[in-house]
Amino acid sequence: MKKSTLWLVSIMLILSLFLAACSSDTSKEEPADTDKEEEPADTGEAKEGGVVTFGYTQPFKGVLSYAYYEGEDDANALQFMHEGLIAINDELLPEANLAEFELNEDNTVLTFKLKQGVKWHDGHELTAEDMEYAWYLIADPSYEGARFANVAMIKGAQEYKDGKADTIEGIKLVDDYTIEVTVTEPSVNLVDNIWSIPEPKHYYGDISSKELPDSEQVRKAPIGVGPFKVKNIVPGEMIEFERFDDYWRGPAKLDGVVYKIIDGSLAQGLVENGEIDVIEAPKDQWAQIKELPNVNPVEADAMSYSYIGFDWGHYDTEKGVNVSDNPKFQNKNLRHAMAYAIDRQSFIDGFANGLGKPLNTPFPSVSWAKIDDSEINTYEYNADKAKELLDEAGYVDVDGDGFREDPEGKPFTINFDAMSGAETSEARAQFILQSWQEVGLNAKLNGGSLKDFNLFYDTIEADDPSVETFMGAWGLAADPDPAGIWLSTDKWNMWRWYSEKSDELIKKGVTFPEDASQDVVEHRQAIYNEWQKLVNEELPIIFFEQRVDPWAINKRVGGVVVTPFGTDEFYNWHIVE
Numbered sequence: 001m002k003k004s005t006l007w008l009v010s011i012m013l014i015l016s017l018f019l020a021a022c023s024s025d026t027s028k029e030e031p032a033d034t035d036k037e038e039e040p041a042d043t044g045e046a047k048e049g050g051v052v053t054f055g056y057t058q059p060f061k062g063v064l065s066y067a068y069y070e071g072e073d074d075a076n077a078l079q080f081m082h083e084g085l086i087a088i089n090d091e092l093l094p095e096a097n098l099a100e101f102e103l104n105e106d107n108t109v110l111t112f113k114l115k116q117g118v119k120w121h122d123g124h125e126l127t128a129e130d131m132e133y134a135w136y137l138i139a140d141p142s143y144e145g146a147r148f149a150n151v152a153m154i155k156g157a158q159e160y161k162d163g164k165a166d167t168i169e170g171i172k173l174v175d176d177y178t179i180e181v182t183v184t185e186p187s188v189n190l191v192d193n194i195w196s197i198p199e200p201k202h203y204y205g206d207i208s209s210k211e212l213p214d215s216e217q218v219r220k221a222p223i224g225v226g227p228f229k230v231k232n233i234v235p236g237e238m239i240e241f242e243r244f245d246d247y248w249r250g251p252a253k254l255d256g257v258v259y260k261i262i263d264g265s266l267a268q269g270l271v272e273n274g275e276i277d278v279i280e281a282p283k284d285q286w287a288q289i290k291e292l293p294n295v296n297p298v299e300a301d302a303m304s305y306s307y308i309g310f311d312w313g314h315y316d317t318e319k320g321v322n323v324s325d326n327p328k329f330q331n332k333n334l335r336h337a338m339a340y341a342i343d344r345q346s347f348i349d350g351f352a353n354g355l356g357k358p359l360n361t362p363f364p365s366v367s368w369a370k371i372d373d374s375e376i377n378t379y380e381y382n383a384d385k386a387k388e389l390l391d392e393a394g395y396v397d398v399d400g401d402g403f404r405e406d407p408e409g410k411p412f413t414i415n416f417d418a419m420s421g422a423e424t425s426e427a428r429a430q431f432i433l434q435s436w437q438e439v440g441l442n443a444k445l446n447g448g449s450l451k452d453f454n455l456f457y458d459t460i461e462a463d464d465p466s467v468e469t470f471m472g473a474w475g476l477a478a479d480p481d482p483a484g485i486w487l488s489t490d491k492w493n494m495w496r497w498y499s500e501k502s503d504e505l506i507k508k509g510v511t512f513p514e515d516a517s518q519d520v521v522e523h524r525q526a527i528y529n530e531w532q533k534l535v536n537e538e539l540p541i542i543f544f545e546q547r548v549d550p551w552a553i554n555k556r557v558g559g560v561v562v563t564p565f566g567t568d569e570f571y572n573w574h575i576v577e
Contacts, residue, residue: 418445
């Protein structure tokens with residue numbers, strides 16, 4: 001199962017924000033055997049050495065620090081070079097990785113005991129001070145990343161962030177390998193949610209938290225403690241990794257890995273001729289790629305989902321809260337109508353080779369917290385229902401041009417943002433637009449065209465006033481806690497939805513039951529069922545579909561494990577004779 005820490009933090013980006021990133025791609029989810037890892041059978045003996053090429057279809061930003069990265073593009077590189085104190089086991093529960101951990105009786109003090117002898121890529125030993133340093137970076141008043149939610153539970157972190165304290169009261173260095181952290185209140189998922197990825201204090205020196213993401217140490221010569229270290233970076237195009245011989249588990253079997261950015265429309269040919277060894281394949285090419293004679297195909301139920309976001313307002317940086325001050329989509333009938341207008345299953349069948357299933361809450365069926373569909377509105381395609389709701393809401397065609405005006409009789413248009421990169425990106429965007437147009441909504445691409453990966457991110461995150469709706473996706477952590485994405489204070493609440501009731505339920509979902517005899521999972525399930533009913537009815541975003549990720553793995557490569565979170569066990573990857 002998943003042994004790295006990448007996806008433990010993706011929900012705080014989590015979009016894995018984004019942590020598994022905003023994307024216009026689509027996929028599927030199924031409930032059966034979702035916690036099983038899958039590994040293509042090796043067809044020969046393992047060979048020592050060799051280089052494997054890992055492909056991706058969007059340029060990477062190059063922010064190679066877990067504390068600061070934003071998207072799947074950089075996460076793909078980080079997974080080869082760095083790890084955290086905690087990992088995930090087969091039951092999707094936290095387990096020791098670089099450190100053992102222990103909670104006290106009242107669940108307010110968490111102690112990490114680090115393994116001794118773990119080396120950074122520059123030869124320095126990993127110590128508890130590096131974990132302390134990571135917490136201080138993220139809680140720093142100048143920190144501009146989105147992971148404060150992962151340290152906010154530490155006693156004194158908020159005061160330090162606000163400039164009211166010079167230290168974080170709840171952090172105590174016991175010795176070089178032991179660190180204690182006291183939290184403000186107990187929570188059932190503390191170990192899942194607390195930031196557990198160290199940063200190299202000795203290497204970063206006196207660089208401020210604000211300046212670190214653009215520093216040479218992060219952009220040009222990053223280090224970690226993982227099985228491979230950076231050898232060469234061609235910004236946005238390629239990263240060459242070489243084996244780190246002092247890796248704590250022992251040297252990896254490969255000499256190196258190349259992380260290579262490709263044109264997604266050329267994926268089939270690049271896989272076929274062996275230029276790419278491992279890739280999450282474009283779903284519109286999967287039918288052809290999975291039949292290639294040199295490929296071991298794997299379809300993995302993923303802990304992720306895609307959605308169409310409504311722009312509710314903006315993020316108030318000074319107050320640290322989302323402000324839902326955009327009146328455009330406040331009418332719930334309008335939002336419901338826009339959901340009913342889209343035939344999601346036809347979209348999935350047509351553009352993703354059937355790799356998908358419509359989803360109606362933020363939890364894919366891989367998650368134990370997913371509510372049964374019988375308890376919620378499934379928003380099955382119904383154009384007539386969409387038209388009826390729009391009529392009731394006062395969106396009618398006043399001037400006879402085929403498009404509806406708003407309830408005040410003024411022209412009503414909808415901007416839609418989506419990402420380029422796949423062969424069918426334009427056609428998929430047009431499917432969404434035409435679906436809305438067919439029920440009388442004048443929808444169009446924002447700016448007249450799709451946006452590339454980085455421009456898409458930048459536009460959404462900056463609360464560009466031209467953004468009104470957008471296609472995105474999230475990769476989630478194993479624990480279902482929606483904090484990090486859905487709280488009104490979350491920077492990665494990209495749709496800028498403020499709801500006191502939602503906040504209340506999210507916070508309640510990580511509390512222990514008042515009755516100590518009650519099962520914790522049952523307690524949380526009841527709360528998350530109530531929360532899912534709320535977001536399903538309010539529909540702050542259109543939940544689009546849950547994902548199945550198709551992986552193409554060259555038959556010459558063995559040891560590649562695919563989980564609900566991506567590929568793993570990179571130290572075991574090897575060439576097969």
